[in-house]
Amino acid sequence: xxxxxxxxxxxxxxxxxxxxxxxxxxxxxxxxxxxxxxxxxxxxxxxxxxxxxxxxxxxxxxxxxxxxxxxxxxxxxxxxxxxxxxxxxxxxxxxxxxxxxxxxxxxxxxxxxxxxxxxxxxxxxxxxxxxxxxxxxxxxxxxxxxxxxxxxxxxxxxxxxxxxxxxxxxxxxxxxxxxxxxxxxxxxxxxxxxxxxxxxxxxxxxxxxxxxxxxxxxxxxxxxxxxxxxxxxxxxxxxxxxxxxxxxxxxxxxxxxxxxxxxxxxxxxxxxxxxxxxxxxxxxxxxxxxxxxxxxxxxxxxxxxxxxxxxxxxxxxxxxxxxxxxxxxxxxxxxxxxxxxxxxxxxxxxxxxxxxxxxxxxxxxxxxxxxxxxxxxxxxxxxxxxxxxxxxxxxxxxxxxxxxxxxxxxxxxxxxxxxxxxxxxxxxxxxxxxxxxxxxxxxxxxxxxxxxxxxxxxxxxxxxxxxxxxxxxxxxxxxxxxxxxxxxxxxx
Numbered sequence: 001x002x003x004x005x006x007x008x009x010x011x012x013x014x015x016x017x018x019x020x021x022x023x024x025x026x027x028x029x030x031x032x033x034x035x036x037x038x039x040x041x042x043x044x045x046x047x048x049x050x051x052x053x054x055x056x057x058x059x060x061x062x063x064x065x066x067x068x069x070x071x072x073x074x075x076x077x078x079x080x081x082x083x084x085x086x087x088x089x090x091x092x093x094x095x096x097x098x099x100x101x102x103x104x105x106x107x108x109x110x111x112x113x114x115x116x117x118x119x120x121x122x123x124x125x126x127x128x129x130x131x132x133x134x135x136x137x138x139x140x141x142x143x144x145x146x147x148x149x150x151x152x153x154x155x156x157x158x159x160x161x162x163x164x165x166x167x168x169x170x171x172x173x174x175x176x177x178x179x180x181x182x183x184x185x186x187x188x189x190x191x192x193x194x195x196x197x198x199x200x201x202x203x204x205x206x207x208x209x210x211x212x213x214x215x216x217x218x219x220x221x222x223x224x225x226x227x228x229x230x231x232x233x234x235x236x237x238x239x240x241x242x243x244x245x246x247x248x249x250x251x252x253x254x255x256x257x258x259x260x261x262x263x264x265x266x267x268x269x270x271x272x273x274x275x276x277x278x279x280x281x282x283x284x285x286x287x288x289x290x291x292x293x294x295x296x297x298x299x300x301x302x303x304x305x306x307x308x309x310x311x312x313x314x315x316x317x318x319x320x321x322x323x324x325x326x327x328x329x330x331x332x333x334x335x336x337x338x339x340x341x342x343x344x345x346x347x348x349x350x351x352x353x354x355x356x357x358x359x360x361x362x363x364x365x366x367x368x369x370x371x372x373x374x375x376x377x378x379x380x381x382x383x384x385x386x387x388x389x390x391x392x393x394x395x396x397x398x399x400x401x402x403x404x405x406x407x408x409x410x411x412x413x414x415x416x417x418x419x420x421x422x423x424x425x426x427x428x429x430x431x432x433x434x435x436x437x438x439x440x441x442x443x444x445x446x447x448x449x450x451x452x453x454x455x456x457x458x459x460x461x462x463x464x465x466x467x468x469x470x471x472x473x474x475x476x477x478x479x480x481x482x483x484x485x486x487x488x489x490x491x492x
Contacts, residue, residue: 025108029218031219037217037219044158044166047154047169049173050114051150051170051177052174054114057140058181059178060201062185068194085137089141090141095372097142098148099368102222103223105218117143120140120143121201125198147173154169155356164300164303164354164357167353171353172293176289234363243423249374254381255351255352257381257405260386260389262326263288267281298350307434307436310436311357315350316409319409327398
């Protein structure tokens with residue numbers, strides 16, 4: 001009787017012991033408050049690759065739904081449940097898992113998520129049951145929120161003068177993963193089995209876990225002492241308390257609606273009007289990948305010296321021009337979709353990175369909750385763009401869906417213009433029209449960071465309101481404040 005009562009406890013202890021060993025922190029990545037913790041380029045690129053190989057899990061099934069239907073002996077309609085449940089799991093993860101990053105250590109959380117996702121992905125690779133495949137796909141979507149934990153880290157620990165570029169690298173990794181997943185899945189499945197795509201993804205996830213295990217620092221908790229219900233409540237209240245977060249989230253909603261509407265209706269246009277093969281349609285994604293590599297350069301020379309508002313205006317105008325050309329030229333020439341895919345995606349990437357820079361200062365102790373609000377808007381925009389874009393294409397073809405996309409980006413520009421770059425309220429342009437970032441001084445985080453500070457003063461600096469202190473800075477300020485108070489008491 002005693003052994004039966006103790007068995008659940010033993011299982012729980014065994015599980016916690018295994019989890020502790022899995023997330024063990026080597027001495028060289030343990031947190032040292034006195035060290036310089038500026039995000040390095042190597043770690044930044046690793047964050048981008050992690051985002052790529054994680055988010056790709058959501059999109060491998062999209063081009064091969066007919067193959068999955070044949071392999072599992074189900075209808076095409078039933079096979080379409082795979083991406084639906086995967087995206088549903090992702091939505092739940094954005095709401096319930098990402099905010100946890102504010103109240104726990106992020107290194108063990110990220111490593112655990114990647115490892116569990118890889119194990120569940122292995123189940124998707126091996127299962128012969130379609131019902132099990134659906135359930136596992138939901139769990140994969142639920143746990144594939146690693147990229148949304150990378151963004152707050154990039155925002156918080158990137159050196160000031162490189163913040164926009166480093167955010168854009170993580171963003172480029174995210175978009176790269178979305179496009180390459182579809183391309184790789186379509187090509188590999190055409191010549192081999194769809195399961196080989198899943199095997200490759202499993203190996204890539206394990207590889208990313210190994211690299212992160214050995215080099216990712218054990219970043220401190222953002223909001224120690226905050227409860228999980230309180231952080232969930234913050235997600236609800238943040239949009240009503242922060243005009244800038246709401247403004248940029250609405251812009252992201254409309255921008256991602258345009259992006260997903262274009263790439264879903266493009267398949268029909270290329271197949272029905274231009275009569276391209278499945279392989280050629282898959283290779284078309286390479287055009288959309290090209291701007292991904294230009295985005296860090298755009299961030300360095302456009303987003304870094306300008307206020308995010310100025311970058312957003314320019315990016316919206318470029319995107320509107322690309323969509324107009326793509327819509328009207330795309331009815332009779334492939335040049336239209338090519339121009340749209342290249343310049344439209346470049347504008348979309350620029351908008352998203354500028355949005356990230358704009359909301360960097362919103363509640364610095366709850367960056368993952370802020371990210372959840374932003375990503376929920378982004379996800380809803382994707383669903384909205386896909387549903388409405390497909391319906392309009394079915395009704396009136398490429399021109400109808402293109403007009404819808406033009407309207408979305410114009411609406412995004414109007415949302416942007418309703419509130420100026422220095423406005424503190426919900427509407428207006430109080431504070432002026434200046435679109436350049438004022439040059440400011442930044443206290444070094446350590447002696448090793450002095451070079452970055454001096455270079456930042458010479459090249460470009462961020463507005464004081466967009467500055468996010470790290471844990472080291474916050475603790476140093478508290479010590480200085482305490483010493484100052486002690487000195488005043490002694491003088492009295």
